[in-house]
Amino acid sequence: MGQQETFRPRLLCIRNQQIIRWFPLMPLYTFTISAGEDFSDTQDLPDDEAAWQQAVRTLKDAExxxxxxxxxxxxxxxxxxxxxxxxxxxxxxxV
Incomplete structure (x- = not known):
């Protein structure tokens, strides 16, 4: 899609000297507004409560x-x- 992936720090989970999974330090949240033309924004946030607060701010901006x-x-x-x-x-x- 022509977008360059940005660097995101991650933690490595290793078990028995095998890589199990990479975990991001903070979850990546994507906010998508669907209203005819879609708008999308992505942010690293610490938890779902922070995502809720950002969603409310997004709604206030969108009004x-x-x-x-x-x-x-x-x-x-x-x-x-x-x-x-x-x-x-x-x-x-x-009507």
Whole structure:
């Protein structure tokens, strides 16, 4: 995709002199907003609580971009490629 992978410090898990797995020092969280055009941002954060706080800040920033034409959107937070949080926002017009 043309993106260069950034260096992320990791811990090495070794058992019986065999490499078992590399563990990141802090989990990598990806924040994706789906509202017609997707927006994505990735951050190293210490835990799910920090990811929740960042998700709330992201929603506050995104509210200025809401329009009456798009009545539903979502914010998905993934920890190391596993969904750990999803916030769905929807509105209904009264006719």
């Amino acid at each position: 200025s971009a809401l329009s009456s034409g798009k009545l539903s959107w979502s914010l998905v937070v993934e920890r190391e490629e596993c969904v750990c949080l999803r916030i769905d926002v929807g509105a209904h017009r009264k």
